[in-house]
Amino acid sequence: MSAPLLEVSGLRKAYPLARASWFGPRPQRLAVDGVDFAIQAGRSFGVVGESGSGKSTLARLAMALVKPSAGEVRLAGRSLFALSRSELKSARADFQMVFQDPYGSLDPRMRVERIVAEPLPRGLSRPEQTARVAAVLASVGLEADAGRRYPHEFSGGQRQRIAIARALVTRPKLVVADEPVSALDVSMQAQVLNVMTDLAAEAGVTYLLISHDLAVVAHVCDEVAVMFQGRFVETGPADLLLTRPSHPYTRELVEAAPRFEQAPLKSAAPPPFPDAATGCRYAPRCPLAETRCLAKAPQLTVRQDGRRVACHRA
Amino acid sequence: MLLDVQGLDIDLAVGGAPLRVVRGVSFALDEGQSLGLVGESGSGKTMTALAIMGLPPDGARIGGAIRFEGRDIARASEKEMQRIRGDRIGMVFQEPMTALNPLQRVGDQVAEPLRLHRGYGAARARAEAVRLLERVRLRDPDKLARAYPFQLSGGERQRAMIAMALACSPKLIIADEPTTALDVTVQAQILDLLAELGAANGLAILLVSHDLAVIARHCRRVMVMYGGAVMEEGPVEAVLGQTLHPYTRALLAARPTLGAPRARLAAIPGAGGATAQGCAFSNRCPLALPACRADPPAVTLAGGHVVRCVRVTSDGRLT
Numbered sequence: 001m002s003a004p005l006l007e008v009s010g011l012r013k014a015y016p017l018a019r020a021s022w023f024g025p026r027p028q029r030l031a032v033d034g035v036d037f038a039i040q041a042g043r044s045f046g047v048v049g050e051s052g053s054g055k056s057t058l059a060r061l062a063m064a065l066v067k068p069s070a071g072e073v074r075l076a077g078r079s080l081f082a083l084s085r086s087e088l089k090s091a092r093a094d095f096q097m098v099f100q101d102p103y104g105s106l107d108p109r110m111r112v113e114r115i116v117a118e119p120l121p122r123g124l125s126r127p128e129q130t131a132r133v134a135a136v137l138a139s140v141g142l143e144a145d146a147g148r149r150y151p152h153e154f155s156g157g158q159r160q161r162i163a164i165a166r167a168l169v170t171r172p173k174l175v176v177a178d179e180p181v182s183a184l185d186v187s188m189q190a191q192v193l194n195v196m197t198d199l200a201a202e203a204g205v206t207y208l209l210i211s212h213d214l215a216v217v218a219h220v221c222d223e224v225a226v227m228f229q230g231r232f233v234e235t236g237p238a239d240l241l242l243t244r245p246s247h248p249y250t251r252e253l254v255e256a257a258p259r260f261e262q263a264p265l266k267s268a269a270p271p272p273f274p275d276a277a278t279g280c281r282y283a284p285r286c287p288l289a290e291t292r293c294l295a296k297a298p299q300l301t302v303r304q305d306g307r308r309v310a311c312h313r314a
Numbered sequence: 315m316l317l318d319v320q321g322l323d324i325d326l327a328v329g330g331a332p333l334r335v336v337r338g339v340s341f342a343l344d345e346g347q348s349l350g351l352v353g354e355s356g357s358g359k360t361m362t363a364l365a366i367m368g369l370p371p372d373g374a375r376i377g378g379a380i381r382f383e384g385r386d387i388a389r390a391s392e393k394e395m396q397r398i399r400g401d402r403i404g405m406v407f408q409e410p411m412t413a414l415n416p417l418q419r420v421g422d423q424v425a426e427p428l429r430l431h432r433g434y435g436a437a438r439a440r441a442e443a444v445r446l447l448e449r450v451r452l453r454d455p456d457k458l459a460r461a462y463p464f465q466l467s468g469g470e471r472q473r474a475m476i477a478m479a480l481a482c483s484p485k486l487i488i489a490d491e492p493t494t495a496l497d498v499t500v501q502a503q504i505l506d507l508l509a510e511l512g513a514a515n516g517l518a519i520l521l522v523s524h525d526l527a528v529i530a531r532h533c534r535r536v537m538v539m540y541g542g543a544v545m546e547e548g549p550v551e552a553v554l555g556q557t558l559h560p561y562t563r564a565l566l567a568a569r570p571t572l573g574a575p576r577a578r579l580a581a582i583p584g585a586g587g588a589t590a591q592g593c594a595f596s597n598r599c600p601l602a603l604p605a606c607r608a609d610p611p612a613v614t615l616a617g618g619h620v621v622r623c624v625r626v627t628s629d630g631r632l633t
Contacts, residue, residue, distance in 0.1 A: 050497035051468075185355055190568035190582065193579055194581055212497065
């Protein structure tokens with residue numbers, strides 16, 4: 001097998017917290033705490049988790065927008081953090097990012113054609129540039145005259161398609177999308193998700209998709225990782241993980257996902273506070289926790305069906 | 315009937331011209347019942363909820379009647395509404411961080427309705443606040459009552475908001491997107507808590523959400539709105555089991571569902587915005603006819619399932 005499109009190994013990112021006392025050490029919070037995974041070309045990869053799980057930090061690390069405290073990110077075999085600033089800039093043509101907010105991420109004073117053309121390399125001739133922009137706008141289903149207009153003239157769903165067009169104009173191999181549809185109405189979400197899946201099928205785009213929404217991830221991705229407090233607790237093929245979750249946290253997420261059916265009334269006890277320092281971080285909330293879960297953190301281990309699970313009991 | 319809304323119209327003055335954001339909405343809600351208002355942005359669901367609470371935007375004109383405990387509150391003075399809000403009607407909003415005062419201890423805020431409406435003294439209100447926080451299943455209610463909002467997690471803050479809404483034992487709770495800012499696992503817990511408290515205390519619950527799945531899971535009845543008008547309403551099993559309105563069908567088809575085979579989603583064409591005349595959805599509807607330019611008839615089916623669409627027959631088929 002050739003080198004994976006994106007390979008992440010031993011990735012850690014610590015953010016300093018406020019000092020507890022004037023002369024004491026500065027406490028740190030590990031937003032990402034030892035994450036390993038690889039994305040093969042054509043196998044879109046989704047990361048799900050709650051707020052504070054570190055999934056957005058992971059996306060920013062994968063895009064080399066922030067520097068890790070430890071670990072490596074390799075894009076097509078090249079280590080991103082070993083590149084010089086200019087090398088990184090030219091490498092960015094191969095991986096682009098789509099952000100959550102379709103309002104904040106487009107410059108309101110620029111015409112759409114200029115916004116979309118921004119990531120294109122210098123030295124492209126004017127007609128070439130125009131042709132590339134027109135082609136990419138058409139591929140996300142926008143009309144030919146869209147380029148002459150300004151972002152405010154478009155709906156939220158159309159704006160997010162413009163953001164995707166900008167990400168795709170350099171013909172990247174990988175698109176990192178952080179909650180690309182969560183700010184949109186349901187009917188607009190479908191437009192954007194269709195554009196994403198169409199481009200995966202037709203242009204061979206591979207996604208690293210970050211979302212809190214299991215159904216969205218299952219719709220776009222082939223592989224899924226479930227993240228909890230900076231670590232992966234389970235990863236594997238999307239259909240396997242989401243239909244037969246193995247880790248108790250994945251099970252909790254799948255059960256809590258809203259679906260079109262009535263829930264039986266049940267008591268709603270709040271989860272205990274997560275404060276496991278040495279053992280499994282999910283143990284304080286886990287219905288299956290035993291003493292060994294509090295004593296020792298489980299490692300991600302490969303299972304027979306191809307998934308990796310970090311749980312003593314699963 | 316606890317709450318009876320009849321022919322509610324809301325006009326906003328936008329740049330001089332009136333804009334009708336809610337058109338002819340009618341529904342009734344009795345003690346112990348739950349109704350979900352579902353719609354996308356611009357559907358008028360939040361405006362409807364705000365009008366019931368007597369908190370419409372400045373300059374809004376309200377037509378129709380809102381009867382609460384037998385009184386028409388659509389034309390009640392602000393002073394009268396202040397007596398009702400927080401006392402007879404409890405409110406839970408989307409953003410517990412902005413709805414809570416950051417400089418005031420949680421316990422004092424939870425007890426505020428009791429001091430305001432029931433004339434409780436400081437000590438008695440504080441003791442009652444701890445009891446209320448316990449009722450919404452917060453751990454360590456004594457400690458939380460003394461904490462400030464920023465020291466609580468999002469889920470804890472929303473529980474504290476629910477405790478505040480419950481303080482004066484209201485008859486009706488209006489919850490506008492109460493869990494939209496929360497994680498799915500916390501969302502399920504908060505909504506289960508609301509439903510459970512409602513069932514145990516005979517509360518009526520009006521839940522407003524953009525998420526049909528949230529409503530389906532936590533309400534008995536649902537009202538689907540688009541462009542200010544009600545498209546389809548009825549028991550959740552009927553509206554989701556025999557979905558008839560093209561808009562409700564489109565909403566259901568537009569969302570990926572867990573466990574369903576991966577296929578292209580059925581996106582709703584167009585960019586939103588209601589048609590001013592006739593059916594609000596007609597300019598985006600794949601089944602629209604010239605007749606849709608007139609107000610659609612309300613077709614009433616078994617079990618109180620009502621569909622407003624010219625293409626729905628009286629025996630419940632979409633033609």
